[in-house]
Amino acid sequence: MVSVKKIKLIELQEFVNSSDYHQLINKPISLARVISYLNNPNANDDDVVLYMAFVELELIGYKTIFADTFFYNNCKTKFGWLSGTWTHKNYRRKGVSTLLLNEVLSDWDENLMYTNYAEESKAVYDKTDKFTLLKSNEGYRYYIRFCFKELLPPKSDYFSKNIKILKFVDVTLNLLGDFRFKLLNTKKNSDYAICKLEDWNDKIINFIEPFKKKELFQRDKILYDWIAKYPWVKTDVETEILSQQYYFSNFSTKFCSNWYKIYEIKSQKIIGIALITINNKHLKTPYIYATSDSLPFFKNLIIKLCIKHKISYLTVYNADLNKLILEQSYFKILSKKFTQNYFYSKKLAKQLPSIGVFEIQNGDGDIVFT
Template sequence: MISLQTYNKSQLKELVISERFRQFPFCPISVHRAQSHISNPAAGDEDTLLILAFEQQDLAGYIGILPDMINKAQQTVKTGWLSTIFVHPGYRGKKIAQQLLQKACDEYLGHIIITEFTPEAGNMYMKSNLFIPKESLQGRAYYFRSDLHKILPVKNKKWSNFKPALKILDDGINAYVKIMHRTSSHAFQKFEIIKSLDEESAIFISTNQTYNSFNRNTAEISWITGYPWILNRQPYEPADYQFSAFDKKFEYVFIKIYTGAVLSTVLMLSVRNGTAKLYFAFGSKGKDAGVSAQILDAYIRKENISILISFDQEVNKHLDKIRTLYKKDRQRHFLMHKNLDQVLGNNFGFNVAAGDGDAVFT
């Protein structure tokens, strides 16, 4: 017999400090991710953030939901992003994932959105007949450095035997790329790199929200950067946690771009182990997108970052003109529950940025 237990902010806070939590055979949520959920400005006191599935008294699986607000005209509609779903292998075949999914949808009246899901999970969502696909974000991954000694052994273990030779090849390619880049000159506008919001950028974002389906503001950006889901590696990690919790390096970066002495654009990125992701571009776009692309190029090369992933179409038009080792198309897929789609209506334009949803934390 499968039973489901829901946890709101206060219940989740109690759970992660309990002896019961420490005795679970596998971890359903990291402590710092729980703190992030609890601190979410869009989360109400009674909103369900985590659902655990038990067979008798044994933990069998879990699903996490990240509350959010979607904008429709002058109103907001409470929604939830599915952020995790996992069933222990010992309990699979009992339709526990389907029960967790249905319960999450019931808790939010069907106002559920999903992104960054695996093909297997996507098949389950579509087979439930609860969701419809929404327009995907189109982007690109720009490769600035060669990392064959890291990439090839992951794809095929046979390459592990050649890592020293691949490392030498990488060093040679990257040295050549660095020399070639020095031959090009850019007339940059003034820009500044900061690792957390300062007063100037916070005020700027407050008057230059994303103005899309979610209108990200200063309070939300401060919450995202103040409560990351990934921390730099610690000596003790959650046992058998299936989602990102720690890594060698993870940080948020803001690039402040000035026109003359006036702040005109703020770019927000994450950098994780040599991969940078552009999440938001606050402020001027259009003609300034070319400047943003040039400054991103300079930042990426200065910090020896290997890959930049961007879904900003205007910035990408200019990044496409910059010399890189390789460019690869990327897509971010979205599924929306039919109930939410009906509430929003046929004329609603689902307009999202790369930083919207749970993906901004990973």
């Protein structure tokens, strides 16, 4: 007999401090996520954020939800992101995930969205016939350095058994291939400067305001501060040890997330800001607010960061920035089109039929936290 246990936000800290949590072999939520959830500006104490399925005392499945809001016709609507679904391998295809999803649909009154999903999770969502496509963002993934050691083992046991050989191949090819970076042309423009954004002052807020009006989620200083302060990925030894008991990404050997601004030196006029995240050997651009004049500078900044941090692959969804990167010689080994899909409940689709016309940045959802 499967039983379901629900944890509200106000109960979350007590739960992870309890012996019940510490005795679980598979942890249903990481400590980094707990801290992030507790500080979520959009959340309420009564939000159910964790759903767990048990057979007696054994955890066999879980789902986590975090609160967010979107704007439509100047009205703010609260909803939940489906973020983090796991079922024990011995109980898959036995209705466990569907059971938990039905509880989520009921508690959140079907006000739900999801993105960044595993295909197995999407199959469960599709089966309910409760969701439909909200928007597709088209982008590119660029492979900058050889990384067979990371890419191939998940595809085959043969590669898993030969990681040392793959590592040797990567090192050898990258020693030769990295010489091409010396041919890159990333000249500075003495009229403009790039620096890390340390403070969201009035200039920054006023700069992004016209961009926000076109967006569905319309993030502000409070939300961006929350995202920056409470990522779901840590680099400490304790997290590395605990990560063996948690299915989702929460440890990295290198993780940094910084906002950068580009401005005219003489007038101090801001022409672009962007959030750039590095997780191990992957660089992402979750949020970009940029004029066309600023994009060549962001392209050069991304190239320099990729070389400095020995990035293996880069993901970008800004169409105009992708045009510049695709034209850049000697930088990438391979480019591949990528699509990021956003789904929302049919209930939201029926109530708010035209929200799909608004822009969605590829950091929206849970992607920005990792």
